[in-house]
Amino acid sequence: MNVAIQGQAGSFHEQVAKQWYGDSVTIIPCTSFRDAFEAFGSDEADALVTAVENTIFGSINEVYQLIEECEAPIIGEVKLAIDQMLVVNPGATLADITEVYSHPVALAQCRKWLSKHLPNAELIDFFDTAGAVEFIKTEKGRHMAAIAGAQAARLHSLPIIARSIQNHKDNSTRFLVLEPTPAQANASKSSLVITTSHKPGALVEVLQVFADAGINLAKLQSQPIVGKPWNYKFFIDVDAAGEQLYHVIKQIEKSDHQVTLLGEYVADNRSHMLFMDATHPGE
Template structure:
């Protein structure tokens, strides 16, 4: 892959938050592979139509994106990185359109919910849900809609030549999404990891999970996330997804060896460098 742009599969189209996350992680010198669904991004990686996948996994307001946990398990591509992206939403129109002429606003339902305080101030504007923030911006541009605004990011405003009529209209200014970076097994490189994503099951008995958590505490491993999901078709059985961070690799190695004694179907989904940028005050 030397001397050529990495092909990065995203759910959505150019200027979506997924492409913005890809730019933040890889830089802008990439080929974006647009996909209609998260599953299609993994299919693109599987079929060697992409070198990497960027996939949202959680938002600090909306919570975990549970179907994506199932996808990462079923495709079993390694996680090689993560990136946190501040979700900043703007009210976009065609250049020169007056605010008072706007009758409709279109965006993704989650984006609309995150701007509810702003929209409540304009009850006469009809709110219409659509599949993708960037696609809404693209539609306003392509159809030259003079009575319609889109709620999307500044990248969409730039690419689809729209005017930012109102900036930062999201209700919570500390809103961010975490994205995971995947690649094929042959493309994964050894890195100086200080974070890992793990998945396992424990027996359905008192204290089973506590034994695992005690191991982490004894080895001074920080658990930054825990998520459980039912095992398909099995009553009272759950997959536990853990993100763990460490300072000393030996502590992590010891913890993994000990955890194996208390778990079944133990899986290391990826070992990578944790994302260090201060996303709370992101630009």
Template structure:
């Protein structure tokens, strides 16, 4: 067996699917109940990498994971964009009319709100993972319960797809980060994840953003998180992309003059192809 990859969730989860897409299938995925557990395993060097979801095109950013990135200070060495199609899964022979309960991860439920609104008499419950919900239906032989999960989960746990592609937006995708204890130099890097704080003065954030614009650096994402215990202070997490390394280097030099607690979380190859 090859690399050990910590994932939140169980076999056939979207995290495992993303791991296979990035590393290939000759890996060992280590199942974890929580994202914090994946980070602990990496910190203890019991795994080689963590694959962590960070944002979904429908449900938005996974904010608690930004706190983990800040607290553990791992290096971001890659990213994966995965097209997400959610399906309603049930035991063979079970019909939609038989379903009284549906369960899945909260992000999956949010992605399927329009479909679920058409089932007002069905109770919706949150679980730790999409594939774990599928496994529960299969293992406990629940004839009144369906799970929202991917096609890999249906195949793995022997469930039928009652309704396919029930996500509200058919261009649903999730971005995952690949985390490592070590910096991995990548000669063709063209994307970086950065974090910093600003001074509490008028235009301080705008000054930093202008530094990127002046050097033709594309700001592909910005996320703010409150600094714990400090009122009106924020950590800013940004993703930037560039075509010329010299432009990026110049932008960083400028940003350093305007920011506080600046940190390069990772420089890696842009990989947003679905």
């Protein structure tokens, strides 16, 4: 099984992919989210794992569009707690650090800590948190640090001088797994894209159909429609699947709204999310 991810060895995406598919999975590392989806589209990968939102950063808008364009359905979700680390070269101290490298999402997650403890350091975007650790190791500069997970630090044998530096302790990321296989029989959650008809109250009309069916909306995310300024489509996660969902979709479509079902899967409803040596939602 080849699985495409955004990131490289030691990244959070790699950890999630191996948790879902097992340690024997072959990881296809990609620089960007689009590269990961293109790896799947070109048959280089059999499946892909992608972050879609984070409790601090919010939704990763680019990923929603890529999922809509992807031929593979969503077959699963994983929600994991995130713990950010400040990784340095041997012998470095906080006083030495003038440059901090990481993915922009990870930097944003740690903005408060960085402002307090490294107010004069230059924050430098990198394509991947684990890649940032590898980069500072190669450069060997004591003035350089990277924000990443503990696994990336261990992989490259670099010390951690500050732990849990994210803005909030309840930092967690939701990942989706996409693979061209049928939905599980016990699927309990679904993701859809709904393009409402251009009339007053269109979205309210759609939401009322879900309410009348007793279906809870877990997420509602608007996205602009390319080529139609100020018109929007809506990515919706609902706590329903199977025949109950299909009936609702038919009702919505009767009112001239367009519905695309992105996938049905088992919801990750753990009250306490699995804590792992994590990095960020975009690596």
